[in-house]
Amino acid sequence: MKKLIxxxxxxxxxEKMQYLRSRKHFLKYKDLIAKNIELKDLHKGKRCFIxxxxxxxxxxxxxxxxxxxxxxxxxxYVHEDFVEIMSGDEPKYYMTAPIHPPQxxxxxxxxxxxxxxxxxxxxxxIFGLNAYEGNIKYIFEKYGIFKEHKINWYFAGVDTSEYxxxxxxxxxxxxxxxxxxxxxxxxxxxxxxxxxxxxxLLGMDHTQICKSNNEExxxxxxxxxxxxxxxxxxxxxxxxxxxxxxxxxKDILSANCVSNIYNCSIESLLDMFKKIKxxxxxxxxxxx
Numbered sequence: 001m002k003k004l005i006x007x008x009x010x011x012x013x014x015e016k017m018q019y020l021r022s023r024k025h026f027l028k029y030k031d032l033i034a035k036n037i038e039l040k041d042l043h044k045g046k047r048c049f050i051x052x053x054x055x056x057x058x059x060x061x062x063x064x065x066x067x068x069x070x071x072x073x074x075x076x077y078v079h080e081d082f083v084e085i086m087s088g089d090e091p092k093y094y095m096t097a098p099i100h101p102p103q104x105x106x107x108x109x110x111x112x113x114x115x116x117x118x119x120x121x122x123x124x125x126i127f128g129l130n131a132y133e134g135n136i137k138y139i140f141e142k143y144g145i146f147k148e149h150k151i152n153w154y155f156a157g158v159d160t161s162e163y164x165x166x167x168x169x170x171x172x173x174x175x176x177x178x179x180x181x182x183x184x185x186x187x188x189x190x191x192x193x194x195x196x197x198x199x200x201l202l203g204m205d206h207t208q209i210c211k212s213n214n215e216e217x218x219x220x221x222x223x224x225x226x227x228x229x230x231x232x233x234x235x236x237x238x239x240x241x242x243x244x245x246x247x248x249x250k251d252i253l254s255a256n257c258v259s260n261i262y263n264c265s266i267e268s269l270l271d272m273f274k275k276i277k278x279x280x281x282x283x284x285x286x287x288x
Contacts, residue, residue: 022157025131026176033155036173036193043069043091044195049264050187051076051085053218054205056267062202064282071095071191073183077118078220086120094119095190097183098128098135098156105134112136112145125151128186130179154190156180160249166256181246188250192257199261200281206243206269247272 026033048069051057053076062081066088073095076082086092099108119125125146127136137153140146156179158170169175173193180186184204191199203219247270254261254272263273264281 018159019157022131022176022179025129026155026157029129029137029153029155032153033176034174036152036154039152039173039190039194041195045197046195047198047200048191048194048196049200049202050184050191050204051079052184052201052203052205052265053220054203054265054268055219056205056265057203058219059266060202060264060278066090069093069196071187073187075218075220077115082118083120086123091124092120092122093124093126093190095126095183095187096128096136097180097186098130098132099139100130100132105139108134108136108139109143109145112139113143116146116149119146119149121148123149125149126186126190127151127153128183129153129155130157154186156186160245160252166252168256171253171257178249180249181242185246185249185253188253188261192253192259196259199259200276200278201261201263201270201273202265202278204263204265204270205267206246 046069048071049065050071050073051062051065052073057079062079063084065085067090068088069090069092070085071093072079072082072086074097077094079085086094103111129135129137152173154173155176157176158178160170160178171177171189171192173190177189178185180189184201188199250270251272261273262276262281263270264276264278268275
C-alpha cells in the first residue's frame with residue numbers, strides 16, 4: 001500500500017510528507033538529542049579512525065589503533081582484535097544505525113545483548129533512532145540492555161534525494177540528521193560534528209555490487225542479526241540504488257565539510273576521498 005501511495009504522489013509532496021512524519025517522531029526525543037551539544041567540537045583538531053566491516057580490513061594490522069580515537073561500527077565487535085583495539089587511553093566509540101525490519105524485535109534484542117557482552121565498559125555508545133516505533137531505545141528499556149554504558153542518541157529523518165540541497169543543520173547532532181543507508185555515513189556525521197581535523201576510513205569497501213552471491217561482503221562469515229542482511233544483499237544484488245544513495249551522501253560530505261577525510265581501505269570503490277595506506281598514517285605519527 002505504501003508503494004502504491006508513493007507512486008501516485010508527486011515526489012516533492014511525498015518528501016514533505018515523509019519529513020513531517022519523521023519530525024513528529026523527532027519531537028518525542030528532542031530533549032534527549034539536545035544533549036549531544038556535549039559532543040560539539042569535543043575532539044577539535046584531532047584525528048580518528050572509523051572501522052567498517054568490509055572484507056579488506058582482514059589484511060590490516062589494527063592493533064596499533066588502540067592508541068588512537070576509534071569509531072567501531074555495527075558488528076565490528078566480532079573482530080578478533082576488538083578488545084585490544086578498544087583498549088588504551090584514547091576515547092573509543094561504538095555506533096549502530098537506527099533499526100528497522102526485516103529483522104524482528106527478538107533478533108534485535110539478541111544482537112544487542114550479544115554486543116553488550118563483548119563491549120568494554122569504557123566504550124562510548126552512540127545509537128540511532130528514527131520514526132520506527134520498535135526502536136533501539138524501546139528495546140533497551142524493555143529488556144534492560146546497556147545500562148552500564150554511556151550512551152548518546154541521534155535521530156535520523158532528513159531525506160537526501162535528488163531534490164536535496166545541503167544544509168549544515170542537517171548534520172547537526174542536536175537536530176534531526178540525514179537518513180542514511182549505511183552506518184558509516186552516521187559515523188562521518190558524528191566525527192565531523194566532533195571537530196576532527198583528520199578522519200580515516202577502514203573497511204569501507206562498498207564492493208558488494210561487484211561481487212557474486214558466494215563472495216564475502218563482510219570480514220566475518222557469521223554473526224547475530226546479519227543473516228537477514230545477507231539474504232537481503234543476495235536478493236537485491238543487482239539493485240544499484242542503495243549504493244548510489246550511499247555514494248551520493250559521501251560525495252556531499254566530501255564537498256561540504258572542513259574535516260579532511262581519507263580512505264585507508266585497501267580495496268574500495270570510494271573515490272571521493274583521498275586514498276592513503278594505514279601503515280603510512282601510523283608510521284607518520286610515530287616519526288613525529
